[in-house]
Amino acid sequence: MPRVLVTEPIDPAGVAILSQVAQVDQRHNLTAAELQACIGEYDGLLVRSATKVTQGLITAGHNLKIIGRAGVGVDNIDVPAATRQGIVVVNSPEGNTIAAAEQTVALMLALSRYIPQANQLVKAGEWNRKEFLGVEVYKKTLGIVGLGKIGSHVATIARAMGMRLLAYDPFISQERAEQLGCSLMELEVLFREADYITLHIPKTPDTTHLINRESFKKMKPTTRIINCARGGLIDEVALVDAIKAGRIAGAALDVFEQEPPAGSPLLLLGKEVVLTPHLGASTIEAQSNVATDVAEQIRDVLLGLPARSAVNIPGLSAEVLTRLKPYLELAELLGNLAGQLAGGRVETLGVRLQGELANNASQPVVIAAIKGLLGPALQERVNYVNAALEAKERGIRVVETRDESMRDYSGSLVITAQGSQGEHSVAGALLGTGELRITSIDGFPISVAPTRYMLITLHQDMPGIIGKIGSLLGSFNVNIASMQVGRKLIRGDSVMVLSIDDPLPDGVVSEVVQIQGIQDAYVVNL
Numbered sequence: 001m002p003r004v005l006v007t008e009p010i011d012p013a014g015v016a017i018l019s020q021v022a023q024v025d026q027r028h029n030l031t032a033a034e035l036q037a038c039i040g041e042y043d044g045l046l047v048r049s050a051t052k053v054t055q056g057l058i059t060a061g062h063n064l065k066i067i068g069r070a071g072v073g074v075d076n077i078d079v080p081a082a083t084r085q086g087i088v089v090v091n092s093p094e095g096n097t098i099a100a101a102e103q104t105v106a107l108m109l110a111l112s113r114y115i116p117q118a119n120q121l122v123k124a125g126e127w128n129r130k131e132f133l134g135v136e137v138y139k140k141t142l143g144i145v146g147l148g149k150i151g152s153h154v155a156t157i158a159r160a161m162g163m164r165l166l167a168y169d170p171f172i173s174q175e176r177a178e179q180l181g182c183s184l185m186e187l188e189v190l191f192r193e194a195d196y197i198t199l200h201i202p203k204t205p206d207t208t209h210l211i212n213r214e215s216f217k218k219m220k221p222t223t224r225i226i227n228c229a230r231g232g233l234i235d236e237v238a239l240v241d242a243i244k245a246g247r248i249a250g251a252a253l254d255v256f257e258q259e260p261p262a263g264s265p266l267l268l269l270g271k272e273v274v275l276t277p278h279l280g281a282s283t284i285e286a287q288s289n290v291a292t293d294v295a296e297q298i299r300d301v302l303l304g305l306p307a308r309s310a311v312n313i314p315g316l317s318a319e320v321l322t323r324l325k326p327y328l329e330l331a332e333l334l335g336n337l338a339g340q341l342a343g344g345r346v347e348t349l350g351v352r353l354q355g356e357l358a359n360n361a362s363q364p365v366v367i368a369a370i371k372g373l374l375g376p377a378l379q380e381r382v383n384y385v386n387a388a389l390e391a392k393e394r395g396i397r398v399v400e401t402r403d404e405s406m407r408d409y410s411g412s413l414v415i416t417a418q419g420s421q422g423e424h425s426v427a428g429a430l431l432g433t434g435e436l437r438i439t440s441i442d443g444f445p446i447s448v449a450p451t452r453y454m455l456i457t458l459h460q461d462m463p464g465i466i467g468k469i470g471s472l473l474g475s476f477n478v479n480i481a482s483m484q485v486g487r488k489l490i491r492g493d494s495v496m497v498l499s500i501d502d503p504l505p506d507g508v509v510s511e512v513v514q515i516q517g518i519q520d521a522y523v524v525n526l
């Protein structure tokens with residue numbers, strides 16, 4: 001039974017799902033060294049935001065097939081390292097959207113009305129009403145940075161509270177922003193106009209310290225900032241200075257550059273700041289959603305099924321996968337065959353999708369062809385996660401073309417491998433029964449069911465040549481299961497495909513190419 005390690009508390013619903021297919025170990029307080037020492041025993045790893053899934057941990061996780069993040073942000077996971085190792089990384093892109101948006105609005109109101117500080121004083125027996133004269137959000141301007149799932153929901157709530165909405169998101173259309181009642185604008189303008197600024201973007205090298213010392217200079221002294229997205233989007237030292245200097249009015253933070261923010265000067269500020277310990281996703285509903293979502297994907301991947309929200313492999317719905325699955329097998333087979341015919345180093349892989357395939361999601365088919373090409377060299381180290389990266393790192397150019405008009409089969413594929421020893425192309429299709437057929441080799445039409453061992457020759461079509469090959473193989477005790485010849489012209493160049501029952505013994509090919517009329521011969525093991 002596969003083993004899954006869960007390193008942070010998750011909803012029991014997730015554990016129940018994982019337990020259907022795996023032995024689940026919940027070990028929540030492992031140090032980095034302890035985690036490193038035990039990760040090699042596990043097929044799956046499930047984390048939230050606190051576990052740092054570093055390159056070192058991934059390398060030590062040599063049995064890992066999947067890493068699940070019970071939440072949205074995968075910035076605590078070295079996704080490129082996982083991809084290189086062929087490990088699927090999944091998250092729950094929508095499970096905690098509402099929770100994070102509601103926490104944002106709660107922080108905005110708490111900050112405006114000093115609720116945490118007032119609560120603390122009342123509990124301490126004080127009754128001080130003058131200290132807590134707040135501000136209303138009604139008719140104030142909210143600047144939303146990042147109008148994705150959470151930013152959009154914040155916009156919907158804020159609009160209902162009577163706020164004017166500005167947004168900065170270079171990847172969102174004007175039309176979408178208008179639907180949400182937001183005016184899209186440049187960040188500098190948003191800084192100048194907003195009374196509240198809320199961040200809903202991922203942390204990337206581009207967004208780190210997006211809000212910095214210069215940004216605060218552009219804001220109004222009444223501006224309040226909310227960060228319920230990721231620590232590090234705001235330069236915290238500059239933020240503390242800006243608040244102390246009265247350059248802005250305050251900040252509410254759920255996330256920090258370092259979590260927990262031990263020793264941070266933020267902790268010494270007064271009622272201008274409200275701080276929560278990364279609680280954006282901490283609702284019963286969100287935790288149930290994300291745990292279920294991610295556990296289901298881990299279960300599926302361990303069962304050999306696709307993951308619906310993989311961040312490093314194209315996600316496929318079960319319906320699309322059922323339709324594409326035979327074509328993925330075909331693409332892998334043809335990629336493998338073309339690579340073996342080309343021999344040597346392949347520089348360009350051509351993938352031509354024809355007929356109904358040309359209208360389909362092509363990326364998985366292309367990846368399958370690459371996987372087939374690299375399979376003989378990399379064996380099980382290449383999979384759907386890392387195939388494209390492996391090709392890129394080897395400098396293999398992948399060229400995809402489409403031809404919807406090709407109707408000889410409902411869908412067919414032509415894979416061309418061009419490299420140091422020349423170029424070979426193979427085509428294939430599915431029969432109505434779903435069986436795979438190789439339908440041409442180097443443009444010579446054939447119809448061959450692929451088998452494990454094959455001998456393929458390029459030769460001159462002439463009387464007696466088939467007999468000579470048959471006798472030669474017989475003399476090596478090789479049993480021929482089937483044989484087919486494809487030619488364009490009588491007595492012209494032709495291709496012959498022999499399916500054989502066992503691997504071809506050493507030395508056969510060098511004798512085959514001695515036969516008069518044989519131009520080349522290839523041993524293919526699929």
Ligand SMILES: NC(=O)c1ccc[n+]([C@@H]2O[C@H](COP(=O)([O-])OP(=O)(O)OC[C@H]3O[C@@H](n4cnc5c(N)ncnc54)[C@H](O)[C@@H]3O)[C@@H](O)[C@H]2O)c1
Pocket residue numbers: 071072073074093096097100145146147148149150151168169170171172200201202203206207228229230254255278279280281282
């Ligand atoms: N505090 C929490 O517990 C908590 C919970 C959930 C999500 N989050 C975080 O909230 C953030 C947003 O999550 P989401 O689900 O809305 O993500 P999302 O992918 O739906 O939206 C992100 C948006 O940011 C935009 N964006 C990317 N780079 C940008 C840039 N440089 N400038 C402006 N916009 C940019 C994108 O176009 C996208 O619209 C993520 O960082 C996520 O990790 C935090």
Ligand SMILES: O=C(O)CC[C@@H](O)C(=O)O
Pocket residue numbers: 048049050070071072073074096278280281282
């Ligand atoms: O695990 C959590 O509670 C935080 C999740 C949140 O940061 C996310 O990105 O989804």
